[in-house]
Amino acid sequence: xxxxxxxxxxxxxxxxxxxxxxxxxxxxxxxxxxxxxxxxxxxxxxxxxxxxxxxxxxxxxxxxxxxxxxxxxxxxxxxxxxxxxxxxxxxxxxxxxxxxxxxxxxxxxxxxxxxxxxxxxxxxxxxxxxxxxxxxxxxxxxxxxxxxxxxxxxxxxxxxxxxxxxxxxxxxxxxxxxxxxxxxxxxxxxxxxxxxxxxxxxxxxxxxxxxxxxxxxxxxxxxxxxxxxxxxxxxxxxxxxxxxxxxxxxxxxxxxxxxxxxxxxxxxxxxxxxxxxxxxxxxxxxxxxxxxxxxxxxxxxxxxxxxxxxxxxxxxxxxxxxxxxxxxxxxxxxxxxxxxxxxxxxxxxxxxxxxxxxxxxxxxxxxxxxxxxxxxxxxxxxxxxxxxxxxxxxxxxxxxxxxxxxxxxxxxxxxxxxxxxxxxxxxxxxxxxxxxxxxxxxxxxxxxxxxxxxxxxxxxxxxxxxxxxxxxxxxxxxxxxxxxxxxxxxxxxxxxxxxxxxxxxxxxxxxxxxxxxxxxxxxxxxxxxxxxxxxxxxxxxxxxxxxxxxxxxxxxxxxxxxxxxxxx
Numbered sequence: 001x002x003x004x005x006x007x008x009x010x011x012x013x014x015x016x017x018x019x020x021x022x023x024x025x026x027x028x029x030x031x032x033x034x035x036x037x038x039x040x041x042x043x044x045x046x047x048x049x050x051x052x053x054x055x056x057x058x059x060x061x062x063x064x065x066x067x068x069x070x071x072x073x074x075x076x077x078x079x080x081x082x083x084x085x086x087x088x089x090x091x092x093x094x095x096x097x098x099x100x101x102x103x104x105x106x107x108x109x110x111x112x113x114x115x116x117x118x119x120x121x122x123x124x125x126x127x128x129x130x131x132x133x134x135x136x137x138x139x140x141x142x143x144x145x146x147x148x149x150x151x152x153x154x155x156x157x158x159x160x161x162x163x164x165x166x167x168x169x170x171x172x173x174x175x176x177x178x179x180x181x182x183x184x185x186x187x188x189x190x191x192x193x194x195x196x197x198x199x200x201x202x203x204x205x206x207x208x209x210x211x212x213x214x215x216x217x218x219x220x221x222x223x224x225x226x227x228x229x230x231x232x233x234x235x236x237x238x239x240x241x242x243x244x245x246x247x248x249x250x251x252x253x254x255x256x257x258x259x260x261x262x263x264x265x266x267x268x269x270x271x272x273x274x275x276x277x278x279x280x281x282x283x284x285x286x287x288x289x290x291x292x293x294x295x296x297x298x299x300x301x302x303x304x305x306x307x308x309x310x311x312x313x314x315x316x317x318x319x320x321x322x323x324x325x326x327x328x329x330x331x332x333x334x335x336x337x338x339x340x341x342x343x344x345x346x347x348x349x350x351x352x353x354x355x356x357x358x359x360x361x362x363x364x365x366x367x368x369x370x371x372x373x374x375x376x377x378x379x380x381x382x383x384x385x386x387x388x389x390x391x392x393x394x395x396x397x398x399x400x401x402x403x404x405x406x407x408x409x410x411x412x413x414x415x416x417x418x419x420x421x422x423x424x425x426x427x428x429x430x431x432x433x434x435x436x437x438x439x440x441x442x443x444x445x446x447x448x449x450x451x452x453x454x455x456x457x458x459x460x461x462x463x464x465x466x467x468x469x470x471x472x473x474x475x476x477x478x479x480x481x482x483x484x485x486x487x488x489x490x491x492x493x494x495x496x497x498x499x500x501x502x503x504x505x506x507x508x509x510x511x512x513x514x515x516x517x518x519x520x521x522x523x524x525x526x527x528x529x530x531x532x533x534x535x536x537x538x539x540x541x542x543x544x545x546x547x548x549x550x551x552x553x554x555x556x557x558x559x560x561x562x563x564x565x566x567x568x
Contacts, residue, residue, distance in 0.1 A: 018149040019069050021062045021131075025146075028059040032136045036087055036099055039132060050141050054280065058141065060133045067148070071127035075154035076119040077112075077343050078146045080210065082139035082222045082278055088119040089134070094126040104221035111210045111220060114161035114344040120151050139222075139278040147343055157342040164348065165209045168355040172202040175358035182365055190314070193242035194361055200238055201354040204231040208347050226275040233271025235354075236293055240264030243300050243322065246314040247307045256306070260299040267292050290332075297326050317364035321357045328353040393467040395445055396452025398459075404466025408476050408525050411464060415522035421481040422522035424474065425489055426515045426532040427455065427496070430544040432471035439505045446504045451512070454495050458488075476528075481518055489516050489547045497545070511545035518550065 026044035029052055044061045064071045076088055087101035100119045102110050110117050121128050131148065138144070149157075176198030183191035206212045208228045213220055219227070244252070244260050270292060274285050300322065307315035331337075332346045341348045391403025399407060415422045429451060436444040448471065455473050459465045463477040480488055496512045515536025517528045531550045539548040 018147055018153060019067050021146045021148055022144070024062045024066060025060045026062070029053045030057045030059065032057045036089070036134065039089055039097065053135070053138055053141065054278065055137060058135045058138050060135070060144070061130060062148070063130045064128055069148060070150065071129065073123065073151045074121040074128055074148060075151040076131055076146060076148055077154060078117045078119070078133065079144070079343070079345070080115045080117060080221070080225060081143045082225045083135045083137060084222070085136040086117065087134040089132040090121045090128050091130040091132065092124055092126040093129050096124065096126065098122045102220070104223065105218040107213060107217070107220040111213055112158040112161070113165050113209050113211055114158060114342070115208050115210060115347055116158070116343050118154060118158065137278070140282045142283050145345065161342055161344055161348070165205065165211065165351065168351050169202060169205050169211070171355050172198050172205065172358055175362045176202055178362055179365065182369065186369070190242050190246035191365060193238055193245060197235055197238035197242055198358045200231055200235045201351070201358070204228055204235060205351045205354070207231070208351070230271050230275040233268045233274070233289070236296060237264040237268040240296055240300055243318050244303055246318060247312050251307050251310050251312050252303055256303060260296070260303055263292070263296040263299050267296055293329055297329060301326065317361060321360035321364070324356045325353040393452065396449055396467050398452045398456045398473070399464070399466035401466065401468045404464065404468060404474060405525065407464040407466070411476060411478050412522045412525060415478040419521060420479045421518060421520035422476065422478045422528065423480055423485050423516060423518040424476050424528040424532040425492060426536045427473040427475065427492065427512050428536055428540070429471040430511045430513055435505060435508070435510070443504045447501055447510055450499050450501065451496055451510065454499055455492070458492065478522065481520060485516065485518055486547070486549065489514055489549070493545070493547055513539040513544045514547045515539055516547060516549040
């Protein structure tokens with residue numbers, strides 16, 4: 001969103017009467033103790049470069065009769081820089097001079113989002129004929145960027161910049177917090193470094209844009225400028241470490257990895273003294289820092305290219321994320337754009353490039369996390385399926401003995417908790433061995449499969465089924481007792497007998513004997529199985545194709561199982 005807004009800002013007309021004052025300025029240097037009202041007596045030089053102003057006062061004057069601008073309702077926009085005091089004088093045709101000033105820690109209502117200070121000319125009948133800026137203890141003349149424009153244009157530009165900067169900082173905040181949360185969740189150090197970089201850029205953007213003055217007005221001026229210098233160097237280091245540590249061990253040669261990390265650290269170390277320099281040599285040190293940053297970018301580019309060739313997926317993510325910041329930083333070193341972008345200049349471009357990088361890596365990390373979740377879910381689903389298949393009988397599709405025993409436990413627990421009866425039906429196909437002997441094992445398997453599918457039809461929330469061995473099946477049901485249980489067992493017996501096997505074994509019928517054990521409250525599975533097994537043997541002994549049930553009163557566990565009475 002911020003990048004789109006930047007494109008809109010760049011394409012929109014900036015105003016026909018917005019004047020960059022740098023080429024039109026004349027200068028004078030005095031002692032800082034000299035009063036402001038000595039302005040009329042100063043002699044300004046309009047050629048050459050001012051010198052010796054770092055410990056005194058630098059006066060910069062622009063006459064409006066040389067400028068194509070309407071001399072009324074004017075606003076002077078000045079970049080924030082390192083100085084102790086800035087006073088602005090509007091000189092009028094009637095000889096009046098109106099002064100406004102800011103100083104370190106006291107910008108008052110003059111600061112604007114986008115790292116600028118605004119001085120609006122008081123509305124008078126006489127036109128403005130000259131504008132004078134007085135800097136006390138200015139760190140560097142080359143850092144002075146001032147524009148003169150109608151007050152309406154200034155208000156529109158600062159409003160637009162506030163929107164762009166606010167959107168960028170919001171995205172940096174969200175991206176940084178999200179990336180840090182991913183780093184802790186996934187235990188990925190490079191995401192932690194990237195999250196720290198995003199937070200660093202958030203702080204830098206908040207201080208550069210002067211939005212921090214809403215909370216800390218005392219940081220206005222030199223303190224903010226020095227802090228921004230250090231944070232910008234630290235951000236380069238954090239971004240370098242994030243990129244290099246994202247690759248698995250062995251992807252990058254150790255020397256290249258070490259050299260790149262060392263370059264990143266040197267940038268921050270170099271930024272410490274640069275943050276405090278205010279005298280001569282500041283621009284030379286800044287130029288040297290620029291070359292260090294370009295060297296760091298080149299080293300990171302080599303790392304990304306090599307890792308990409310070696311198949312590191314992280315390299316593709318970082319290549320897309322780093323492309324815009326790399327081009328931006330390289331362009332800043334080669335092109336002067338400090339008067340562009342509605343006065344925000346290169347700093348706004350850096351902020352938006354950082355927003356791009358954060359969004360790109362956040363999206364890339366989210367996509368990768370999504371893929372990992374999909375792979376994890378597939379693996380878990382495969383594991384569940386494998387576990388389920390391991391508990392299913394491959395021939396009949398019902399649970400095998402292990403799966404049946406595991407499914408019984410929660411049903412019995414539920415029955416005990418709710419005070420429900422439990423019943424176990426042991427089902428044995430009558431004379432199954434003769435089917436194998438007469439028709440072959442393939443035919444026997446078909447019969448077992450059909451019987452298994454029929455038994456599986458009774459499975460549900462209150463009933464589980466399984467094949468516990470050979471031609472023997474089992475059903476455990478809860479909530480059934482007495483006549484209802486007898487009818488259920490009869491329906492199972494009749495259902496098995498009704499299976500059509502004519503295509504496999506001709507007209508021969510297939511029946512089953514069923515032993516039923518019923519307890520209330522629900523007994524342990526071992527006791528149920530023992531009682532149901534006794535009932536099954538009774539059914540076999542009494543002629544097969546029938547049901548025998550252990551009476552509830554006979555299942556009292558205070559009596560030995562062999563005393564259980566069998567109902568015919």
